[in-house]
Amino acid sequence: MPLLELDGVAMVFGGLTALHDLHLRVEPGELVGIIGPNGAGKTTVFNVITGVYRPTRGRIRFLDADLTGLPPAEITRRGIARTFQNIRLFPELTVLDNILVAHHFRAGYGLLQAVFRGPRFAAEERRMRDEAMELLRLVRLEGRAGQPAGSLPYGEQRRLEIARALATRPRLLLLDEPAAGMNPAEGRELMQFIRWIRERFDLTILLIEHHMPVVMGVCQRIVVLNFGRVIAEGTPDQIRTNPQVIEAYLGEQEEAG
Numbered sequence: 001m002p003l004l005e006l007d008g009v010a011m012v013f014g015g016l017t018a019l020h021d022l023h024l025r026v027e028p029g030e031l032v033g034i035i036g037p038n039g040a041g042k043t044t045v046f047n048v049i050t051g052v053y054r055p056t057r058g059r060i061r062f063l064d065a066d067l068t069g070l071p072p073a074e075i076t077r078r079g080i081a082r083t084f085q086n087i088r089l090f091p092e093l094t095v096l097d098n099i100l101v102a103h104h105f106r107a108g109y110g111l112l113q114a115v116f117r118g119p120r121f122a123a124e125e126r127r128m129r130d131e132a133m134e135l136l137r138l139v140r141l142e143g144r145a146g147q148p149a150g151s152l153p154y155g156e157q158r159r160l161e162i163a164r165a166l167a168t169r170p171r172l173l174l175l176d177e178p179a180a181g182m183n184p185a186e187g188r189e190l191m192q193f194i195r196w197i198r199e200r201f202d203l204t205i206l207l208i209e210h211h212m213p214v215v216m217g218v219c220q221r222i223v224v225l226n227f228g229r230v231i232a233e234g235t236p237d238q239i240r241t242n243p244q245v246i247e248a249y250l251g252e253q254e255e256a257g
C-alpha cells in the first residue's frame with residue numbers, strides 16, 4: 001500500500017491550470033525527487049498535499065485516509081511536515097524556541113493547563129525541552145541553542161528548518177528546494193544529511209530540487225513535471241537520458257549554465 005497517493009489531482013487558479021490530472025504514488029521509505037522547469041507546478045504539488053490549497057479535482061490519500069480538503073494543521077498532525085523554498089524560521093527567536101514552537105503543536109496539555117501552568121504543563125514543558133535539545137544534538141546544532149535563528153549561517157538555518165519539521169514527528173517530509181542558494185559542497189553535505197535523517201527517523205521524503213547533481217545523487221526515483229503534467233518518471237539514469245526531459249529541463253539548464 002502506498003504511503004501517499006495523488007489520484008487525478010488538478011489545481012486550477014482562475015484561467016491557469018497549474019496541475020492537470022496528476023497521479024503520484026509514494027511508497028513507505030522512498031526518497032522521491034520532483035523536478036521540472038520554473039512554473040511547472042512543483043510547489044503547487046506540495047501545497048495541495050499540505051492543505052494550503054484544496055485541489056480543484058482529485059483525491060489525496062495518506063496512510064490509507066483521505067486528506068483532501070483537510071486544513072494544514074490537521075495534515076501536519078497526521079504526519080506530513082514540510083520546509084519552504086524561502087527559509088521560514090522565526091529569526092528573532094532562539095534556535096531552541098524555533099524547535100519548541102513545533103513541539104507545542106503536539107503538546108499533551110490543553111489550553112487551561114497552559115494558562116494556569118498546572119503540574120502537567122510544567123512536566124510537559126520539561127519533556128519538550130529535553131526532546132528539542134536531543135533533536136538539536138542530532139542535527140549538530142546544540143551549540144547554537146541559545147542564539148537567534150537569524151544569526152546562523154545559511155546552511156545551518158536550512159538544517160534547523162528541517163529539524164523543526166522533524167519535531168512534529170512526520171512520516172512524510174516534503175522538502176522544497178533545500179539546496180537553493182548553496183554552493184555545490186554545501187549541497188552535497190545537505191544531501192548526506194537528508195539521507196541520514198531518512199534512516200534515523202524512518203522517513204519517506206519528497207524533494208523538490210533544481211540542482212541536478214543533488215537530485216540525481218540522492219533520489220531513488222524522479223518525477224519530472226512540465227506545465228503541470230508528469231512527462232517522465234524513473235531512476236536517475238533513466239531520467240538523465242530521457243529525450244523529453246533533456247528537451248524540457250536539462251537543455252534549459254545547459255543554456256543557463
Ligand SMILES: Nc1ncnc2c1ncn2[C@@H]1O[C@H](COP(=O)(O)OP(=O)(O)OP(=O)(O)O)[C@@H](O)[C@H]1O
Pocket residue numbers: 013016017018036037038039040041042043044045
Ligand atoms: N496562488 C496562486 N495563484 C495563481 N497562480 C498560481 C498560484 N500558485 C501557483 N500559481 C501558478 O501555478 C504555476 C505553477 O507554480 P508553482 O509555484 O507550483 O511552480 P514551480 O514548479 O514550483 O516553479 P518554481 O520552480 O519557479 O518554484 C505557475 O504558473 C504559477 O504562477
